[in-house]
Amino acid sequence: MLKNYLKIAWAVLLRRKFFTFISLFGISFTLMVLMVVTSLFDHVFGPQMPERETDRLLFVNNLREEQGEGYSSSGPPSYYFLNRYVRRMQTPEKVSVHSVFTQVNSYIHNKKLALDIKHTDQQFWEILDFHFLEGNPFGAQEVKNASRVAVINQTTRKNYFGAGPALGQTIEVDQVKYRVIGVVEDVPVLRIQSYADVWVPITLKSQEFKDTGLRGGYFATIKARQASDIPKIKEEYAHIIRQVSQLDPKEKKQVHSYPDTIVESFARSFLGSGKEDKVGFLYTMLALAAFLFMLLPTINLVNINISRIMERSSEIGVRKAFGASSNTIIGQFVVENVFLTLLGGVLGFLLSAGVLALINDSGIIVYSQLGLNLRVFAWGLLLCLVFGLISGVYPAFKMSRLHAVEALRGGSK
Amino acid sequence: MIQLVDIEKVYRTKTIETVALSRVNLFVERGEFVSVMGPSGCGKSTLLNIMGLLDDPSSGHVAIYGQPVKTHSDKQLARLRNEKIGFVFQSYHLIHDLSVVDNVELPLLYRNVSAGERRKRALAALEKVGLSARTKHFPSQLSGGQRQRVAIARALAGNPEIILADEPTGNLDSVMGDEIMDILLRLNQEEGTTIVMVTHDEHMALKTNRLIRFFDGQQVADSMVVEAQI
Numbered sequence: 001m002l003k004n005y006l007k008i009a010w011a012v013l014l015r016r017k018f019f020t021f022i023s024l025f026g027i028s029f030t031l032m033v034l035m036v037v038t039s040l041f042d043h044v045f046g047p048q049m050p051e052r053e054t055d056r057l058l059f060v061n062n063l064r065e066e067q068g069e070g071y072s073s074s075g076p077p078s079y080y081f082l083n084r085y086v087r088r089m090q091t092p093e094k095v096s097v098h099s100v101f102t103q104v105n106s107y108i109h110n111k112k113l114a115l116d117i118k119h120t121d122q123q124f125w126e127i128l129d130f131h132f133l134e135g136n137p138f139g140a141q142e143v144k145n146a147s148r149v150a151v152i153n154q155t156t157r158k159n160y161f162g163a164g165p166a167l168g169q170t171i172e173v174d175q176v177k178y179r180v181i182g183v184v185e186d187v188p189v190l191r192i193q194s195y196a197d198v199w200v201p202i203t204l205k206s207q208e209f210k211d212t213g214l215r216g217g218y219f220a221t222i223k224a225r226q227a228s229d230i231p232k233i234k235e236e237y238a239h240i241i242r243q244v245s246q247l248d249p250k251e252k253k254q255v256h257s258y259p260d261t262i263v264e265s266f267a268r269s270f271l272g273s274g275k276e277d278k279v280g281f282l283y284t285m286l287a288l289a290a291f292l293f294m295l296l297p298t299i300n301l302v303n304i305n306i307s308r309i310m311e312r313s314s315e316i317g318v319r320k321a322f323g324a325s326s327n328t329i330i331g332q333f334v335v336e337n338v339f340l341t342l343l344g345g346v347l348g349f350l351l352s353a354g355v356l357a358l359i360n361d362s363g364i365i366v367y368s369q370l371g372l373n374l375r376v377f378a379w380g381l382l383l384c385l386v387f388g389l390i391s392g393v394y395p396a397f398k399m400s401r402l403h404a405v406e407a408l409r410g411g412s413k
Numbered sequence: 414m415i416q417l418v419d420i421e422k423v424y425r426t427k428t429i430e431t432v433a434l435s436r437v438n439l440f441v442e443r444g445e446f447v448s449v450m451g452p453s454g455c456g457k458s459t460l461l462n463i464m465g466l467l468d469d470p471s472s473g474h475v476a477i478y479g480q481p482v483k484t485h486s487d488k489q490l491a492r493l494r495n496e497k498i499g500f501v502f503q504s505y506h507l508i509h510d511l512s513v514v515d516n517v518e519l520p521l522l523y524r525n526v527s528a529g530e531r532r533k534r535a536l537a538a539l540e541k542v543g544l545s546a547r548t549k550h551f552p553s554q555l556s557g558g559q560r561q562r563v564a565i566a567r568a569l570a571g572n573p574e575i576i577l578a579d580e581p582t583g584n585l586d587s588v589m590g591d592e593i594m595d596i597l598l599r600l601n602q603e604e605g606t607t608i609v610m611v612t613h614d615e616h617m618a619l620k621t622n623r624l625i626r627f628f629d630g631q632q633v634a635d636s637m638v639v640e641a642q643i
Contacts, residue, residue: 008510008511011510011511317506318507320494321465321467322494323494404462
């Protein structure tokens with residue numbers, strides 16, 4: 001039966017070329033935009049290098065202090081807070097403390113190079129899955145000794161050393177010389193927790209360690225032993241925050257900070273009040289935006305479908321006469337529409353691959369590697385099906401109600 | 414086999430009421446070849462549509478094998494049409510986008526029949542109507558007579574016990590019309606298929622067993638053909 005449906009769907013597509021073009025253009029363009037957005041979403045929130053095990057990773061990148069009379073301030077936590085309280089947590093497998101990346105200047109062959117530098121501990125390399133193209137990360141000894149060593153990304157390597165050797169060579173960043181000990185693949189700027197051009201030992205910033213304030217310019221990355229430990233880690237962290245809030249009862253200070261997954265962190269920063277992560281709200285907003293974006297082409301496709309199916313009223317009459325129930329007719333037209341949508345989806349997929357390649361080449365998003373992986377494909381497929389069902393069900397339902405005799409009368413010879 | 418009891422069909426619009434059928438009582442026996450005649454607009458096609466469960470009467474009831482179908486759901490009616498009834502229309506109503514053999518397979522699509530079995534039965538039906546050489550053709554590549562033969566093959570494919578034919582020779586010349594009539598007669602005589610045929614053609618009607626005449630929605634005559642000829 002399915003083969004018969006597909007056969008007729010294909011024949012109808014070929015017979016009405018203009019309708020087919022309009023339908024496919026609308027579907028493929030809509031799905032292209034949605035797939036590009038999905039790819040971007042996956043790029044920002046999905047398990048990507050070096051944050052592959054996202055289900056086991058939590059990030060601390062904000063701390064808010066609330067004092068009386070509604071005064072509050074927030075920003076990245078201090079090294080003191082993270083080192084003293086977070087690093088000592090019992091539940092996680094590992095905790096890394098690292099600085100927020102900062103832009104510094106470097107000069108090479110009399111040319112200024114703006115580089116983003118990040119100071120990290122050795123756990124940073126153990127928790128995250130950087131892809132080393134050359135050499136190795138710095139270890140505990142180099143961190144302890146505050147060695148002037150650096151791991152650089154491949155673009156910095158290219159800018160500095162071209163095709164020549166990089167390991168053991170020196171780079172000068174912000175008037176400090178570092179010996180290159182490793183080269184990693186570029187990390188996209190959207191991965192703010194791990195992104196940088198140059199990574200150096202955190203102890204080179206030890207002058208900041210003495211500041212006992214709670215806020216500073218540091219992040220923590222926490223790795224759970226297993227995904228199921230995440231709630232326990234959050235619980236332990238909440239306990240720490242309660243303790244920190246009560247350190248000086250006279251101050252009546254409230255401290256808020258949360259270890260978040262990537263999505264939670266984003267939702268809390270942009271949508272939440274700080275106390276709630278608002279992930280549900282984020283997903284609802286995204287689903288609503290996708291729905292509204294699809295609404296117009298869907299209405300358009302519904303209209304095209306109705307006129308396309310109207311032309312086939314004779315066929316509906318014949319099918320009913322020979323035993324098709326109204327539900328069978330609905331099934332047939334929905335299958336046909338899903339087939340058309342999947343066809344548009346394939347075109348949309350190809351178009352989005354082109355657009356993503358353009359975005360990657362344009363450098364709009366630094367070091368972006370937007371691509372169409374299996375996850376994006378699965379989402380694209382789901383969107384195609386939703387789009388196909390939404391735009392197919394109503395016309396099919398409307399036409400299935402057509403009385404067999406009426407349908408036969410309206411048919412052509 | 415098919416029983417119509419006190420059937421009335423009235424079409425109503427805001428301003429006008431048209432009586433298409435009035436108090437029709439009819440019983441078609443198994444194996445009969447019944448022709449229905451009458452002037453245009455007298456209700457012949459409406460009668461056939463009601464018999465074929467494609468249309469509901471305004472009042473009265475239809476029974477197939479003694480079972481009233483008034484309370485049947487859409488699905489039950491579809492099943493009954495699929496298993497018991499085959500239709501042949503004046504304007505063929507073939508699906509243009511499907512090949513001859515795919516058109517003939519249509520009734521079997523709505524049964525639990527494997528693709529191989531469907532194809533086998535469709536080819537057998539096409540052979541019965543002498544169209545084995547045209548299975549891969551599309552309706553637009555066939556003459557009117559050939560299209561009607563495809564339509565008959567489609568009606569036969571499901572092996573129905575009743576064939577309802579609405580002016581099956583109406584769009585054909587006399588030679589082709591005779592060919593189609595021969596096929597229907599053979600089906601009735603050799604396979605015992607019950608046939609009800611609406612026709613304008615007295616010559617065709619006289620080849621059947623029983624002739625029913627309609628006028629202004631009323632059944633005005635019902636006689637065996639031999640008697641009618643006398």
